[in-house]
Amino acid sequence: MNRIDLADVAGAGEYAANRREGEIARDAAPPIVSIRNLAKTYASGLEALKPINLDIRKGEIFALLGPNGAGKTTLINIVCGIVTPSGGKITAGGHDIKREYRAARMMIGLVPQELTTDRFESVWTTVSFSRGLFGRPPSPSYMERVLRDLSLWDKRHDQIQSLSGGMKRRVMIAKALSHEPTILFLDEPTAGVDVELRRDMWALVRRLRDGGVTIILTTHYIDEAEEMADRIGVINKGELILVEEKTLLMKKLGHKRLTLVLQEPMSAVPGELAEWHLTLKAGGNELEYNFDINAEHTGVPSLLGRLRDLGIGFKDLATTQSSLEDIFVSLVSERGGNSR
């Protein structure tokens, strides 16, 4: 596929012009999470995060996308207080996460990637523990709401070790929601989760967002980001290479592909068709043309006209749009990065 011009992605002028008014208003509000020059180098010398700047808007679903080892979990763990940053400044709800850690942390809920639970505890005990730990007085009615919402109410007296993997993940979410956080971090929420639970999880995340919770999730499933996110950040090798509205990203970086199934196979693309940069596929039986959806002239009508003039017949044609996955792969490979 065609290479993507990153300069275009970062083009601020066009970006601003394309935004809806509501989004501009949202931008004017202070970010719920602000990350400035955040860097992390582990004691081993591994540079997990190069200086990162990122603002999370209140009430959005932000997906942090990247291959394994890109630095997604490190970023989340620093914001949540589990990993010490090497440098930079972070605020959550305007509170510095270091100096005003109590206020900042009371706002934040974290669902880590690993299923780590107190296996001998009951669901109710472990979720109550989390609520207390985060400084909240007991509230049986709120707890009931959370457990019912996660289909855990009937299992509240069960020992965690007796639950299925999917149920355990729900328990982790219930723990994270137990203290009524307004910012929720979900680290790979659907890793190793079956399709049904995945759909449930997505529905839950939307409900939470509708309830005013800001959600930051990491994923390496591109369809998840495509399905859920309002904005997408792509991180690779510790570097935040792109932050963009999802729809805008898909539009800006999306390419379409026209495939023509020829009546007669050909051995080479005729010189008269050079300007379209066509490629010959399927043993000379198909012609492929990649074009930019947003271009003023896609080149499709003129190509079809030229084919008619040359007497090249085709029996079928199809167009496909590049997915976020194509965009992602292109972005990551463009930066010379393969998954670590």
Add this chain to the structure above:
Amino acid sequence: MSVPAFNAYGVWAIYSFEMARALRTIWQSLVTPVITTSLYFIVFGAAIGSRMSQVGGVSYGAFIVPGLILLSLFTQSIFNGSFGIYLPRFVGTIYELLSAPVSPLEIVLAYVGAAATKSIVLGLVILGTASLFVSIHVVHPFWMIAFLVLTSVTFSLFGFILGIWSKNFEQLQIIPMLVVTPLTFLGGAFYSIDMLPPTWRAVAYADPVVYLISGFRWSFYGTADVRVAISLGATLAFFFACLVIVSWIFRTGYRLKS
């Protein structure tokens, strides 16, 4: 949303969680030490003690009570203190503690408080068990309780440090088994230091546990191997040394944060 200056709910959550775990394992927590203590009495008190004369005006059976209590107190405080914090590290649930709005002081207060509570209860249970075998009269009850509490807290704190330092279960047990128990035996749990030959007596005085046992025994019988003020000073010194290490751990995130 109000942000409390002290996260009392958080401290209580950890404390009650730890206490609930002890109640679930009540057999290990209390019954095992009681059975062990009873066996000590049968062996040292009845079988050997009946052939021994009094020590410092106290029957041998009664003489060993403070040492026996401390022996259990040391090992159980260290075990409870270390296990409470090691378990979440081992299982991975430590993430929640690290991301919670609790200060290091609150974390230590909750974990060490719970471990010390268990030890104090255990010490009193052993005392009760011992009183079934021998008649015990506590000369300085206030100081007895004070030493019991201070020793429990100090060794629970020491255990907490071990729980953070340990990388595996073997390391968790190595200090109690290789250092604390031998020092307790050498430290006069079952005899007066005066009963040792001069060379061993000199060695024993280098053992910090001597000062702890001596002070505790003084609170029972009014006699001691070393001056009570020195005993109290040694216990407090150990306590403050542990505090300094704990505060360093939280300042640097040693083995807690990467």
